[in-house]
Amino acid sequence: MTEHDSARDAGEAAPTGSEVRVRFCPSPTGTPHVGLMRTGLFNWAYARHTGGKLIFRIEDTDAARDSEDSYRMLLDAMSWLGMDYDEGPDVGGPYAPYRQSQRREIYADVAKRLLEAGFAYESFSTAEEVEARHRAAGRDPKLGYDNFDRDLTEEQKAAFRAEGRTPSLRLRMPDEDLTWDDVVRGEVTFKVGSVPDFVIVRGTGDPLYTLVNPVDDAMMRITHVLRGEDLLPSTPRQLALYRALIAIGVAERTPRFGHLPYVMGEGNKKLSKRDPSSDLFQYRREGYLPEGMVNYLALLGWSIAPDRDVFGPAELVEAFDVADVNVNPARFDGKKMAAINAAHVRLLTPDDFVDRIVPYLVEAGLVTPTDAERAVIAAAAPLIQERITTLGQAPDMLRFLFTPEESFAPEEASAAKALGADAAPILDASIAALDGLADWRAADLEEALKVALVDGLELKPRKAFAPVRVAVTGRTVSPPLYESMELLGRDRSLSRLRAARANLG
Secondary structure, X not given: OOHHHHHHHHXXXXXOHHHOEEEEOOOOOOOOEHHHHHHHHHHHHHHHHXXXXXXXXXXXXXXXXXXXXXXXXXXXXXXXXXXXXXXXOOOEOOOOOOEHHHOHHHHXXXXXXXXXXXXXXXXXXXXXXXXXXXXXXXXXXXXXXXXXXXXXXXXXXXXXXXOOOOOEEEEOOOOOOEEEEEOOOEEXXXXXXXXXXXXXXXXXXXXOHXXXXXXXXXXXOOOEEEEEHXXXXXXXXXXXXXXXXXXXXXXXXXXXXXXXXXXXXHHHOEOOOOOHHHEHHHHHHHOOOHHHHHHHHHOOOOXXXXXXXXXXXXXXXXXXXXXXXXXXXXXXXXXXXXXXXXXXXXXXXXXXXXXXXHHHHHHOOOOOOXXXXXXXXXXXXXXXXXXXXXXXXXXXXXXXHHOOHHHOOOOHHHHHHXXXXXXXXXXXXXXXXXXXXXXXXXXXXXXHHHHHHHHHOOOOHHHHHHHHHHHHHOOOOOOOHHHHHHHHOHHHHHHHHHHHHHHOO
């Protein structure tokens, strides 16, 4: 067995089942976005499916960009989606600390050992010098580092130091192809020479991601590295570093790598974290359910069955295997996400649905809620549960029930559509038909209005009932008309019909 074979087999021999250890290690910058949380979700689902462990780690070595607020938002996002974890900054664990900013002494020690063992070396070349050497040799000046400093003598190093130069540390790449069996993509090979020796510690002494990420994975006994496709080009570097870490006793094995497909936005471009449609919390504000969001995020590169799109978190855990993740890019489709969420809204029990829409009604200033208001919400909830896509649509659908009569007015756009001059005879007939109605129940209201408007005025139902709907609920889109009027009551319904008629002159 060659050294090359050994490096590849180390990844293939990673454990399965209860020994699986995966990690979710975001940087605390900005607001959590859907692509990031999809990666976290796949790691969570694989850990829970296998009975393994999910390690939550914070990569916060970039002091200029990292923030505590972003860290708190990450915790909030994971909690909202139900992505619990077994080890992390706030829960501890056997390999603490779980924030890179608190592990600098560890990285310094590992870097020193790599240097002493000959896997890393001091590099003094500047970017300008590298480009000049490429030009002198007739090569593209933008080829990148040329491994020039690999074999500097002690005299040369001393001369550079005498000039005031401070070396960075580079890892020596092996002089052979690097191959791994990607859990998602199958066998991947990078040819020898395609990846130059790379910096692991800056001249300032600051360790780079290229060092700290694999060191943390090694020390935390990560068995599977499941990450975005954009990081695939860095995998040869990690394989080379793992070989060195195993040799110096820091790592036990090379983990298995699995590179998850891109999430694409509009125009066949990777969905950017700066794209407004990628903001996870915007969907929460709009009233997307966590179950709906988990369901849709899971569909970005995976499916539970060819003919089934709707499933819950428990079903995801039961079925998920990272080996089934699709290689092709996944397209973020807002319409499909809304449809998935609507399906989950329908699946809520009546009491759960009421509990979930109440905060949105409170935020809109419609209810406190009092016991009486909650009773109205419970009565109205079945009228809208089948009609809304997100919980955030509930206030507009139910606003007519909680708006005082003195401040009630139909929406301007709805009034323009349905309360023109031709609505006058419809409102007159409706008021006359309902004024003396003995029982104010949905069935009786429907019968009275149909007799008066469809039979009496010989109108099509759509034209007949639109003015009544807008006069009573204020909108062209509302809960079922007759049930809405029953809930609103005789006095308020007739008052609104008369007010709408008076406004027509």
